[in-house]
Each structure stands twice: as C-alpha cells, then as structure tokens.
Amino acid sequence: MGNVSVSELRYTVGPSSYDSVGSKAMQVKKFLQDYFPSQDYLRRLGVCVFEAEANLAIHTTSGGDLLIVIYNNRVKVVAQDTGPGIPDIDKALTPGFTTAPEMARQLGFGGGVGLNNIQRFADSFWLESLKRGTTLVFEVWNDDSTQFDY
Amino acid sequence: MMTLRNLITKLPFEVLTKNCNLDVTFQHVYASDLLSNALASVNPETAWITVQVHQNILGIASIKQCPIIIFSEGSTPEASVISLAEEKGIFLATSSYPTFELSGLLYCLLKEE
Numbered sequence: 344m345g346n347v348s349v350s351e352l353r354y355t356v357g358p359s360s361y362d363s364v365g366s367k368a369m370q371v372k373k374f375l376q377d378y379f380p381s382q383d384y385l386r387r388l389g390v391c392v393f394e395a396e397a398n399l400a401i402h403t404t405s406g407g408d409l410l411i412v413i414y415n416n417r418v419k420v421v422a423q424d425t426g427p428g429i430p431d432i433d434k435a436l437t438p439g440f441t442t443a444p445e446m447a448r449q450l451g452f453g454g455g456v457g458l459n460n461i462q463r464f465a466d467s468f469w470l471e472s473l474k475r476g477t478t479l480v481f482e483v484w485n486d487d488s489t490q491f492d493y
Numbered sequence: 494m495m496t497l498r499n500l501i502t503k504l505p506f507e508v509l510t511k512n513c514n515l516d517v518t519f520q521h522v523y524a525s526d527l528l529s530n531a532l533a534s535v536n537p538e539t540a541w542i543t544v545q546v547h548q549n550i551l552g553i554a555s556i557k558q559c560p561i562i563i564f565s566e567g568s569t570p571e572a573s574v575i576s577l578a579e580e581k582g583i584f585l586a587t588s589s590y591p592t593f594e595l596s597g598l599l600y601c602l603l604k605e606e
C-alpha cells in the first residue's frame with residue numbers, strides 16, 4: 344500500500360443508542376475496503392471501532408463523536424465525549440470490570456473487556472478522562488509487523 | 494472443516510434465513526453471549542452460538558466476517574434481524590438445545606469430520 348491522501352470520517356453516537364452499535368464500525372470498514380485490501384486488517388480495525396462506538400453509547404450522558412483519520416498505512420480513531428468521565432482508568436482497564444447499566448448487560452454489552460479488546464487489537468492506545476469528558480485515541484497500522492490471532 | 498450443507502443434515506435446528514450459501518465452511522465453533530468476547534474471537538471460519546438475538550450480533554458477524562450464527566435455548570430474532578442477516582449473507586438457525594449441549598454436539602460433529 345503506497346501513500347494515500349488524508350481522509351476523514353466523522354460520526355456521532357447517541358447516548359444509550361444500543362440498537363445501532365456496530366453500524367458506524369460497519370460503515371468505516373466498508374469505506375476502507377478501497378484503501379486497505381487486507382481483510383485481516385479490516386477485521387482488526389472493525390473490532391476497535393465497534394468497541395469505541397459501544398463505549399460512547401453505553402457510558403456517556405450525552406453521546407460522543409468518533410473521528411476516523413486515514414493516512415498512509417494507518418488509521419487513527421478519536422472517540423470523544425462530554426462526560427461523565429472515568430473516575431479510575433486503571434480499574435476501567437481491568438478485564439471484567441464494568442459500570443455498564445443493566446439494560447446494556449442484558450444485550451450482551453458490558454463484559455468489561457471492551458477497552459482491553461482495543462488495547463489488544465490496536466497498535467497504539469491513549470486514554471484520558473476528566474469529569475467533563477473522556478478522550479480515547481488509538482491507531483491501527485496496516486503493516487506486517489503486528490501479528491494477531493483474530 | 495465442515496460445510497453448512499452438511500451441518501444442516503446432521504443437527505436438529507430450524508433454519509431462519511433463506512437463500513444462504515450452503516457451501517460456506519467452518520472449522521471452529523465459539524459460544525458466548527458477551528458481545529466483546531465474540532467480537533474478539535469469531536472469524537470467517539467460525540460458527541457462533543449465542544442466545545443474543547438483537548441486531549448488534551449482525552454487526553459483529555459482519556465486521557468479523559463470521560458466516561454462521563446458531564441460537565441456542567430456542568432464542569429467535571425478530572423478522573427484521575433475519576432480513577438483515579439475509580442481506581448480509583449471514584446464516585441464522587435456532588435450536589432448542591441449551592448452549593452447553595449444542596456446543597457439545599457441534600464439537601463432536603467437527604471432530605468426526
């Protein structure tokens with residue numbers, strides 16, 4: 344894959360929009376088919392975008408935004424919201440720990456491994472949170488240096 | 494490795510989707526109702542067993558290119574979910590077996606192949 348010009352995709356995810364979780368990830372994957380022919384790569388990216396989308400739907404009071412930036416062989420994803428924030432990031436990153444509401448859990452969300460999935464499948468991961476909002480940034484690189492079983 | 498065509502003749506379940514490609518093959522079975530676990534684990538060679546019937550499962554199957562979802566415990570999705578699965582070429586079937594027993598049956602079938 345050679346150099347390509349920078350492209351951006353932007354999505355808004357509503358609070359408690361459980362029904363549509365996955366729809367943005369599918370759109371991103373579809374759009375990127377033209378950029379990245381590797382199905383393995385698209386599946387890996389799809390997992391991460393799905394989880395970011397699910398987190399915005401499940402955990403935010405007012406929803407949030409997803410920004411997808413494509414440049415060269417990498418895709419950067421920024422998930423941003425306006426609260427309520429993550430009080431303890433270490434806890435949030437502990438597999439199995441969840442604060443998902445009952446409604447989300449009944450649907451199979453809230454297993455407490457969403458962020459861990461992103462850490463596992465992405466090539467970089469950054470998470471910052473204050474009461475007034477959380478920003479999650481990760482990149483998924485399309486190169487041969489990352490070997491996953493996915 | 495097993496074809497969907499072969500699976501249908503051997504397992505007592507109700508096929509929900511029409512016009513699916515029965516030549517699709519799978520070589521793993523994964524059973525989980527936690528979406529994140531399934532998202533991490535299913536792949537194009539997986540048949541996924543779950544009781545979850547809402548449309549998010551199709552997002553997961555689509556993203557991971559998982560071609561087969563089998564519902565256990567008699568779980569059955571709404572017609573809109575079945576139509577969407579047909580559009581996406583994802584095979585859906587439902588079985589009255591509990592997840593444990595359905596998993597065991599599939600395990601034995603795959604081992605025989």
